Amino acid sequence: MKKSTAKKSNIDDIIKKTNSFLCIDCGECTGSCPVSRVNIKYSPRLIVEKVLLGYFDEIKKDEDLWSCLVCGLCSNRCPSDVKYDDFIRMTRKEIRKHKEQLNYTHNRIIQKSMEIMALGHPLNRLDWITKDLKVASKGKYLYFTGCLPYFDVIFEHLNIKPTDSAKNAIKIMNKLGIKPVVSNKEVCCGRDLLYNGDEENFLKLAKINKQMIKDSGTEKIVCTCPECLECLKEIYTDYVGKLNVEFIHITQLMNEGLKKGKLKLNPLDIKKVTFQDPCILGRGFGIYDEPRNVIKSIPEIELLAMEREKDDSICCGPSAWVNCTNYTKRIQHVRLEQAEKTGAQFLITACPKCMIHFSCALNADDSQKCIKLKDISTLISESMKGKNGKRK
Ligand code: SF4
Ligand code: SF4
Ligand code: SF4
CATH class of the missing domain: 3.40.50 (Rossmann fold)
Structure with missing residues (x-):
């Protein structure tokens, strides 16, 4: 194995920020990993070890790095608090610089739609809102729809309509006396692009959303997608600064409503x-x-x-x-x-x-x-x- 040609300071940064230097080689991550169970070649422990030993070029060629589900099971169980999800995110960004083509699903149409949103051109993304739904353009609550309107089209062949869950979430909010802002200026949260290593387009999306949230005057953001919730609430903080609003998942909102008898x-x-x-x-x-x-x-x-x-x-x-x-x-x-x-x-x-x-x-x-x-x-x-x- 040859030692890495990637910039050493970037790799040192990954090792430091993700606690990888604390890895004790125990294998708990690989033992917990659902991917390792079905693909014996895949081992988060080995990937961490290769980076620690400076064999970054080996990882660059390793398609399995892109098989990580970012499910958090390994990080949850790691005795040394190695943040493997962050490790994957940062490593993929580094590798992407040297990689021509990823093994994208659906002919890359999802990433393409996110890249189009990142251009910031006006798009009509509210077609799915029917007259029975009470929504606003400014107000205390904002419902973050994410990519659901795009998924309606991309996954039509599966006989599902992801915006149906958005409609039902709004009906529940309306029942709770909430008329949420649903903004045409919203774009994809960018989390998936970030986990593809595309930090440039992720940043563009984050900036557009930050401005949209500021303009809406909202105090509380409701998400149906947990990944949007994590991205807006936590990941944005590191990239575009903390959004000064509260965040809530729809299940928390429903639970509160039920407790209050609403x-x-x-x-x-x-x-x-x-x-x-x-x-x-x-x-x-x-x-x-x-x-x-x-x-x-x-x-x-x-x-x-x-x-x-x-x-x-x-x-x-x-x-x-x-x-x-x-x-x-x-x-x-x-x-x-x-x-x-x-x-x-x-x-x-x-x-x-x-x-x-x-x-x-x-x-x-x-x-x-x-x-x-x-x-x-x-x-x-x-x-x-x-x-x-x-x-x-
Ligand atoms: S569980 Fe943590 S300490 Fe153990 S091998 Fe995996 S990354 Fe290293
Ligand atoms: S985050 Fe990735 S490496 Fe860790 S358990 Fe999940 S699939 Fe495996
Ligand atoms: S929708 Fe099906 S083909 Fe597409 S990423 Fe999910 S499991 Fe794979």
Whole structure:
């Protein structure tokens, strides 16, 4: 193995900022990693070791670096507090400088749409807002839609409409007396581009959103996507400065509304469900109880626990729209099997990406799974209406 030709100061920075120098080579990360379980070549421990020993050029050629799901399981368990998610983000940025082409999913259309948004040209992204939804152009609350309007088009073949969950989230907010700002000037949060190593376009998107949030006069941002939530609340702080607003995930808002008696739920035909903890919502923010409380508030519904849940939960699929391989499919297959084993009719998700990736796995020709998927905002909105369709 040859030693690295990458700029030493950049690699030193990665090692220092991610605590990689504290690695004790214990292998807990590789033992915990869902990718390592299906692909024996992939080892987060080895990747960290190679960087520590200066073999950065080896990593540059390693396609598996792009297979990391950024699920946080390894960082959560690392006894030395090595921040592997940050390590991946920073390493990918460094590698991208030397790499012509990544193994993008969907012919790179998702990244292209993000790059177009980063140009800052006016785009019409509010077509999905129907007349029954009460929204504002300025106000205390802002609903951050993220890329859902684009996902409607890109994932039409999966028979899903990600903006349906956005509509239902707004209906819930309206019921709580909130008329959120939904801005045409909003753009993608940029998290996926950052995890593709594209810091330049990420920064452009972050600056546009920061200005949009300032102009809206908002005090509180509601997200349905946990990755948008993490990006706006935490990642932006390092790149464009802290946004002086509060952040809340829709499951927290619904939970508050239920506690205050502002949401009345009715029985549904659905009686048994299970819940997928999204990596960032769970391991990232520790939001485990709120979605469960919300689901259990529906009369006559039983929430069944999956084999691995909460901080032990397994990710739904690839990260940042790169390297979706047969290994990814095996991880999804295992997870959906665990969901099905509970006897639930529906797997409830609280992240649009879980919905997309699992829908894709269930739509595969060889999938024999019967379990169905439902977004948590849609579930609650349906329960507000009840079986006869009348809202209470
Ligand atoms: S779990 Fe942490 S300390 Fe152990 S090998 Fe992995 S990165 Fe190193
Ligand atoms: S973040 Fe998840 S997928 Fe990536 S190395 Fe850690 S455990 Fe494996
Ligand atoms: S699992 Fe996700 S990334 Fe992979 S092909 Fe399906 S939708 Fe695309």
